[in-house]
Amino acid sequence: MRRFQATFVGIGGQKCATTWLYGVLQQCPGVRVSDEKEVDFFSYYFDRGYEWYERNFAAEQQVQHRGEISPSYLIHPAAAARAAAYNPDLHVFVTLRDPVKRAFSNHLHEARKGHISGDNLLFETALGNNPLYRDQGCYATHLRRWFDHFPAERIHVFFQEEINADREAMARQVTDQLGLPPLEDFLDLRANESVRYRNPVVGEALWKVGNYARRNGLGRVVETVKSAPGISQLRSANREAMNAVVQPMKPETEAMLTDFYADEVAALEKLLNRPTPWERYKPAALRA
Template sequence: MEQDMRDFQATFIGIGAQKCASTWLYGVLQQCAAVKVSDIKEVDFFSYYFDRGYEWYERNFHDAPEATHRGDISPSYFIHPDAAARAAAYNPDMQVFVTLRDPVKRAFSNHLHEVRKEHISGDNLVFETAMANNPLYKDQGRYAHHLARWYDHFPTEQIHLWFQEEIHVDREASALRVTQALGLPQLEDFLDLRANESVRYRNAAVGETLWKIGNFARQNGMGRLIETVKGAPGVKQLRDANREPVRDVVAPMTADTEAALTDFYADDVAELAKLIDRTPPWERFAS
């Protein structure tokens, strides 16, 4: 559906799901010269801040008037019951980017994220206990249930889906699909950015400062330099000394829990395959 475009209207959004390579997608878009992705990855406009209006949302793109495409990557959009309808009303021509992964692994990664953020403690450091504390661990993996709303409001050709497992196999080919979805040329010097989901900083201030420096550099075309500096002697040691693998303090899920989650998601994964007309690359659900 064609409509009149405002000067800074978003032309794409990344909707998640959470802990499914949305940071990788954000990093790819940052490298596209014709794209203005919001400085803050998760603007959460169509979910949490819709009451602030279109002008507030589009201020995220005002510093790049020459951009051909604009948008943000907010995993909260995936599960919010009103986000799809709001986004379609805002711009029915938007390209919608979706990233998914094995929902059982996603649930545990969600747990590691909450531990790293220090949102939970004590008994809730145990995954099985934490699932009772946070129902979204399981709910966010109901991909067909949540994604159906987006197919109700956007045509299939505007919804572009990546599986994290396939991104890991060929990250450059996956990045090419991003640029193709926006009608842009292939990145000439693709920088393969990796986000470590299971590391927390011993000194949060140092970690946040390093992240801000790196993010600013990538947004200004210096991503290659930053990656080189990160691996330099001294810098690498400083980063490693300040990082603690969350898996060192969190026990893995039990075999019974893994089996129960696999059973919980089985019907939804079958529905997802029908919805997207392809089989997800998750062996545990193979019939």
């Protein structure tokens, strides 16, 4: 193994708790994650070579694991084969969520980033504007490629709904999979999809400062500063609720997407040999 070779990747779907996963790994003393969460090497930047890739988590101190989290790897058709050729012993972390809710969260993300405007702020119109809203929720189709290239025991799947139910317990499962001790003082890192920055420059600057501090063991200090007078008001004033910008999904659209993903969910449960926690896909008797 090369000195800075990665030992894990995160390939969770976009808007499926990959920020939480990054935050867990970032806090582990025995882990070096990339400074930027999404390196996208095995998808978009494979031409830059292994040396460039490994610079993203190079550090002089001895660590047990190195790696990064890039949601693009789940859906990119070549990513699994490229990752397996790079290191066939990689741990592959996957985070998934209800695919219907994921699609709408994807829409909120695009609206927050300013990638869509006008009629496309309506989710029903945006479905035609961005085919990936639907495609990224076809989990079985995409994840099967990873099972073709890695043994099942190296692929660790987490559902966002189970993470939300007990985030600290699920963080322990992450450290267990890597053979690391549990985090003694777990700090929860999550993305807020319900708001966007009125001034993106200020918002991004505050986030980057906080992220730098967390990487250097100052997570508790960051949380204290965030709630301090002045900083708290600045953060609140710079946020706009997304429900004032984007209308909710229509019931008939939700029904259509629920039906669209039904076969994919059934195939996913067969692939994983376990049920999903998504209520809409449980038999009526169990939902009751």
